Amino acid sequence: MKSRLKHILWPSLIIVGLIILNSLYHERLDLTKDKRFTLSKQSKGLLTSIDQAMYVQVLLDGDLPAEFRKLKLETRQLLEELSNINSNLKFEFINPIADLNQNETDRVAAQLAQEGMKPAVASVQEAGKNTKVLLFPYAKFYYNEKQVVTPLLKSVAGASAEERVNSSIQQLEYQLIDALKRVSTKKSKTIAVLRDSGNLTDRQLQDFLQSIQSYYKAAPYAIEFLNDNDSVQPQKVLNSLKKFDLVVAPKPTKPYSEIKKYILDQYLIDGGKMLMAIDPIIMEDDS
Numbered sequence: 691m692k693s694r695l696k697h698i699l700w701p702s703l704i705i706v707g708l709i710i711l712n713s714l715y716h717e718r719l720d721l722t723k724d725k726r727f728t729l730s731k732q733s734k735g736l737l738t739s740i741d742q743a744m745y746v747q748v749l750l751d752g753d754l755p756a757e758f759r760k761l762k763l764e765t766r767q768l769l770e771e772l773s774n775i776n777s778n779l780k781f782e783f784i785n786p787i788a789d790l791n792q793n794e795t796d797r798v799a800a801q802l803a804q805e806g807m808k809p810a811v812a813s814v815q816e817a818g819k820n821t822k823v824l825l826f827p828y829a830k831f832y833y834n835e836k837q838v839v840t841p842l843l844k845s846v847a848g849a850s851a852e853e854r855v856n857s858s859i860q861q862l863e864y865q866l867i868d869a870l871k872r873v874s875t876k877k878s879k880t881i882a883v884l885r886d887s888g889n890l891t892d893r894q895l896q897d898f899l900q901s902i903q904s905y906y907k908a909a910p911y912a913i914e915f916l917n918d919n920d921s922v923q924p925q926k927v928l929n930s931l932k933k934f935d936l937v938v939a940p941k942p943t944k945p946y947s948e949i950k951k952y953i954l955d956q957y958l959i960d961g962g963k964m965l966m967a968i969d970p971i972i973m974e975d976d977s
Contacts, residue, residue, distance in 0.1 A: 729771065733867045737776045740874060744779045744833045749802075749826040750842065752785035755812045757855040758825060764859045765829070765842060768866060786826055795824065802826055806839050812851060827858075829866065831873040838904070840869035872904045882911035882934040890940050898940060911937070913950055924953055931957050937964045 746769060750762045762783065773779045786802065787795045799809055809824040827843040842865060844858045858865075881902065885895055895910060902908050911934075913927050931937065937957065946954070958964060 729775075729863065733863065734775060736867060736871055736874075737772060737779070740776050740778050740833070740870075742778060742834060744831065744870070744874070746779065746781035747830045747832070748781060748783045748842070749786050749807070749828050749830070751783040752788055753814065753823075754825070755814050755823075755851070757852045758812060758827065761827060761842060761855045761858060764862055765866075768862055772866070772870075787824060799824060802828075807841075810843055829869065831869045833873045836873050838869050838873040840865050875905060877905070877907045879906045879935045880933065881906050881908040881936045881938055882931060883908060884912070884937065884939045884942075885910040886912045886944075895940065913953065924949055928953050928956050932960060932962065935963065937962065939964065939966045941967055941969050 748762075748765055748769070750758065750765065754762060766783065769779070769781045773781065787798050790798065802809070807826050807828045809826055812823055812825050813820045814823050815821070827841065829840050829842055831838045831840070842858060842862070844854055844861060846854050846857055849857070883895065883899060890898075899908050899910065911931070913931075931953065937954070954964065
């Protein structure tokens, strides 16, 4: 009888102990081979560098469909783990359109869309009927008077809501840590993006600039106004170019003039760095 009681009590005590430890330390047990649910050393290192209060507001709360409840749970567990590493990180979950009428909901949705947070539409079954609801699966990071928004739900063409959520959960650490890095990193490095070296459209160039401006001070730079016979302008442009840590030539397809090659050559000789994003396969519209 005692032996049977021990076999019942010990597993129960172990389970209770694990639950208590989890509630105290918010650690996740990762049994995957590739440790996909274990924070990387880089993520932990970045977290320890946060020396002031950081606030995270997650716009995912309320009566959610099952797959989005799963996304909320995974997000909460990860944020708890981050907060356990650095107590400066605080977070909360909110529903930005809770208890609002239709006009108020439309107004808030439009305001959030202007901030880059477009709503996701999900189906909720109530009393045998499918009802469409608006969700805003985003997280807003606040740190040192800076604000960064990151999506929690990936856009996967042709995928169901459940498939999108599962894919998003796998990328959750990257999304949150990337936002944390963007909001906490001071933009000290400067990049000049040459706009006269190829056939990128203004829209493509602007999209590239927006993608890197979260991390660096980047600006378009043109030296096409130079004249090969001008002996004064090259030095002025070179002095201006030296203020940048990096020069990027996106998809250069036009031959460089001699004066342009001279300026870039002198820039590199003086310790500058240059990145040429060359397309190995150029397919034009008329090919």
